[in-house]
Amino acid sequence: MEQEIINQKTSVALIVGVTGMVGVALAEALKKATALGGPWTVYGVSRRTLPPWFPSSLLDKYIMLDTLNKENTNKILSPLSTQITHVFWLALSFHESEEINVSFNSTMLSNVLNALTSTPNSKLCHVTLQTGTKQYMGPINDSALSSQLVPHDAPFKEEYPRLPFPNFYYALEDIVTSYQQSFTCSIHRASIIIGASSRSYFNTLLSLSIYALVCKREKYPFRYVGNKYSWEHFWDLSDATLLAEQQIWASVTNKAKNQAFNCTNGDVFTWKTLWKVLCNVFDVEFVPFDEKEKFDLVDFMKNKGDVWDAIVEENGLYKTKMEEVTCFGALAFTLKLKIQHVCSMNKSREFGFYGYANTLASIEPWVERLRQMKIIPK
């Protein structure tokens, strides 16, 4: 990795969105003895109390705060502005209208940055912002806009121009760069993220795990949820640990300041091969994709909440409601796009970050992690 590291006397991280997949991975990575820029003091923010699976020893302070609330954010974070050196922005407020996404997410980020820069002795020197490949595809989940979108060609490159549609990623980038007199920033663009949490709004692996477990229990075939195109064409994914490593690297490396980087595993796969891995991990029969058979995941899972409740109860799992921890609609929609979803990792490597993850080999360890956290059964 790039060695031009800034010597920080006291690094104090504020992870906003600490209970999401990347939030947990980031707290773990920052607390490693070998963490770049460390040793780190780590503060974490989210709205709800920490779930029992969250290792609270990773945090020096947990702050329960809704960053949409300007007054509370100011009251709670301003006194910490003389300590916090780095903000890692991983919070997400998701709505089907992109205009609402722009408004809510911008307000949350502005509230936090205003609170931390409001005092003359503010220590804030760097903000990392995690966004994603909708940078290159546009607001695909906005039903009024999605049919008008023309995505950029794959592999997606950081220098591609913005698309002419509202996009909360653009709004957040503009907010952090508007503070360039006060602190540096780095932008981290993820593909679909693979990690372990029950507090993530879009959790593909947990959604697929619950779908597989329900199929296994009820003896339904574990059918593919996307289309023939994604079954056969190349895709990429982003490992939560890799995202954490890239964000830490950029936050303490001079050359990476004020840059945007894609952050994907660095390899590609087809969903056909990944489906075989899932079948092995969950011990369900592999069913080849059949275009003639129409299958709607949302429709199929609509009445399966009781089955999940029974799995949770019988296995003494951490209590979750299927509707709250899965994202079947967004997942099926995304895997029915007719695009090769592949990012270029060249810029990141050229700037000195060489991290990677082996996508197909990473699935089983993440599923095992969900099992250890008692979010899914052993």
Ligand SMILES: NC(=O)c1ccc[n+]([C@@H]2O[C@H](COP(=O)([O-])OP(=O)(O)OC[C@H]3O[C@@H](n4cnc5c(N)ncnc54)[C@H](OP(=O)(O)O)[C@@H]3O)[C@@H](O)[C@H]2O)c1
């Ligand atoms: N998930 C993916 O596969 C994926 C893929 C590509 C890009 N991205 C992008 O990555 C960014 C982060 O998303 P993510 O999926 O990593 O996040 P996530 O896993 O859904 O985690 C969101 C975190 O933010 C907290 N949070 C939500 N609203 C909050 C608020 N008002 N105040 C304080 N904390 C709040 C949540 O906890 P509480 O709910 O308890 O507050 C949680 O800890 C987003 O821009 C997203 O679009 C995600």
